[in-house]
Amino acid sequence: MNHWTNGCAAASWCIALSLGSAASFAHAEGNTVKIGVITSLSGPAAESGAQMKAGIDTWLRVHGPNVAGKRIEVIYKDDTGTQPDIAKRLATELVTRDRVDLLAGFVFTPNAMAAAGIADQGKKPMVVMNAAASAITARSPYVTRVSYTIAQSAKPLAEWAYKTGARRVFTVVADYAPGVDAETWFNNTFTALGGKIVGSVRMPIGSVDYGAFVQRIKDEKPDAIHVFLPNGQPMVSFTKAYREKGLDKANIRFLGGEGWGDEDVLKAGGDALVGIYSSGFYSYTRPGAENAKFVEAFGKTVNGKMAPSFLAASSYDGMELIARTLAKTKGDASGPVFMAALKGYSNTSPRGTVAIDPATRDIVQTMYIRRIDKQGTKLVATEIDRFDAVKDPGKEAK
Template sequence: MRHTKLAGPGIALRFTTICAAALSALATLAWQPGAQAANAPDTIRIGVITSLTGPAAQSGEQMKAGVETWLRLHGATVAGKKLEVLYKDDTGPQADVAKRLATELLGRENADIVAGFVFTPNAMAAAAVADKAKKPMVVMNAASSAVTTKSPYITRTSYTIAQSVKPLAEWAYKTGSRRVFSIVSDYAPGLDADAWFGKTFTALGGAVISSVRVPLNTVDYSAYLQRIKDEKPDAIHVFLPNGQPMVSFIKAYKEKGLDKAGIRFLGGEGWADEDVLGMGGDAMLGIYTAGFYAYSRPGADNARFLDAFAQTVGGRFKPNFLSVSSYDAMGLIAGALAKTGGKADGAAFMEAVKGYSAASPRGTVAIDAATRDIVQTIYIRRIDKKDGQYVATEIDRYDAVKDPAK
C-alpha cells in the first residue's frame, strides 16, 4: 500500500576449488526458487524486501528499524537457531524488481522466509515466487485485502485498507455524520478506501454525496476543497499517500476554512505519523483518523518499544505503523519457529502461524486461522497538542477487527 536507506548486504559464496560441472549446477540453483543450497543447520535466514532508496525510502527505513528493534529487545536466537536478516532494496513500487529479489533470496541466497513489502504490487509479484518455493512469506505492510489470497504460505502483520476504513465509517455515522464527501487518490488503495467507506456508511443510512478521485501526482488541492466547501457536507473522508500529499491537503483544508464551516475531517492510517504532524503543524489539530498505531499511544508495551526504538535509530525519528507491523512480524516469525522447534518449512510454519496471538505496542494482535490475516484493534484518534507536541489521542476503539473483505 501506501506509504515510504541503506542497502542490505548480499551473500558471497567463496570456493577454493570447484569443478566446472558443479559451478554450472550452482548457477542453475540460483534462479530456481524452490532449490536448496547448502546452509548452516543452526541458522534461519529471513529475506526482507523493502524500499531502502527512492521515493519510499522513509517507509523502508521505518520497516528496517522495526525489525532491528525487535532483535535489540529479544535477541537473534529462537529454538536454538540464529536469525539472520538479509535486506534487499526494491527501490519503490517496482513489481519486477521485487520478484527478482524474491527469486534470488529463495534460490541463490537460500532464505527460509521472505518478508517486507511496502507496496501491494511488489507483494503480489513476490507471492508467486514464495508459492512455487513453498516458503513462508510475511507481509509487513502491503494493505490490499487480496495479498494473502495469492498463496497459502502468506500471512500479514500490518492491516488492510478495509479493516481501518470500515470502523471509521461506522464511527462517523455513530457520532452524527450523515452527508460525507469522499476524496481519494486514484490508485488501488485509494479506490479500496472509497469503496469500503461508501459501502459501510450508506448501509448504516448515511449518504456519500460525492466521490472524487484525484491524480496520484496532485500537489494543489485547492480547487477540490472549494468544491467540497460549496457542497456543504458535514464531513469529508480522505485517503492520500503518506507524507507530503497529506500535508498539502490539510493545509489547504484549513486555508479554505472547511474546519470553521463545520466540515469535520476523517482520515485513515498515516495521519498520526510524526513527520506528517510535524510538517502539518497546527493545521492538523482537531482532525480525526482511524488506525492501529500512533507513537503517542499509552501503555507499558509501547513505552518499552519506544525506548528501544530510540536506541535503534539514535533518536532521529519516532516509529510509525510500518515499524510496529515489522516489529510484530519478527515476533510472529519467532513465535512460529518456537512452535515448530526451529523448522521453517512452509507447511509447518503456516500451521504454527494460525494460532498466533501476542501483546504488541499497538495492543493485542492475532492471526485469523481462516485467512492468515491480522486481527487487531482499530483506534479512532483526534489530533491534539499537549506540552507543545502534536499527539494522536485515542477517543474510541474497535476491538478484534478482522479484514471485512474476507
C-alpha cells in the same frame, strides 16, 4: 541461475525448477534461519523502508538473534519503490541463491503480490509487514500479514462517522489501488447504514495542490470529508488547504486513515492537524507501557533520528510472530510446518492485542479512532473510540 536459463524452454519453467531445487535443500541450514526482507531503501518510499528496517532491527536489538537454538540472519534487498518486476527478481534470488527460509517486508501491494508467487512456488513462508490490499494473503497459503488492510481501517471509520452524527460525506482519495479501496469500503459501509455520499473525487497520485478540490467540497456543505492520500507531504498539503479554505470553521469534520498520527506528518502539518480524526492501528503517541518500551527501544536503534511509524510497529510485530512461531516449531522454518504453527497465534504488541486469523492468515486487531490534539507544545493522536478484534472485512464479505 544462468545454467538453468541456457537450457530452459520457458522462463517460468526455469524459475519453478530453480525454486524446486532450492526447496530441496535442508531448511534452516545448520543453526541459522535466514529471513529475506524486500523493502524500499531508496527512491520515493525510502522513508517507509527505513521505518520497516528500523522496526526489524529494534526487535533484534531488544530480543537478540537467537531463537529455538537457531540464529536469525536478516538479508535486506532494495526494491526501490513500486517495482513488482524487481520484487519478483529479488524474491527469486533470495530463495534460489541466498537460500532464505522466509520472505518478509513489502511496502507496496504490487511488490508483495509478485513475491507471493515466488513464495508459493518455493513453499517459503512470507510475512507481509505493510502492503494492505486484501487479496495478498489469498495469493498463496504461505503468506501471512501483520500490518492491516485498507478495508480494516475504512469500514470502522465509516461506522464511527455515522454513529457520531455524520449523514452527508464527501470522499477524496488518491487515484491508485489503496485509494480506490478506501473509497469503496467507506462509501459502501456509510451508505448501507443510511448515510449519503454527496461527492467523490479521485485525484492524481502526484497532486499536492488541493485548493480547487477543497473549495468544491466546501460548496457541497457535507458533514464530513473522508480523505485517503499517500503518506507524508500529500497529507500535510491537503490538511493545510482544508484549514485555509475554512472547512473546519464550517464544521466539516476531517476523517483520515492510517498514517495521520505518524511523526513526520505531525511535525510537518503542525497546528493545521489539530482536531482531525483518523482510523488506524498505531501511533507512536498512544498510551501504555508496551508502546512506551517500544518507542524508547526504537529511539536507541535510530539514535533519536525519528519516532516509529505504523510501519515500524508492524515490522517489529512481524519479527515477534516469526520468533514465536519458530519457538513453537523448535526452529523448523519449512513452509507447511511454519504455516500450520501460525494457527492460533495471539500476542500483546505496542499497538494492543494482535492475532492471526487461522482461516485467512490475516491480522486481527483493534482499530482506533484518533483525534489530533495539542498537549503543551506536542501534537498527539488521542484514542477516542475503538473497534476490537477487527478482521479483514474484505475476506469476511466473501
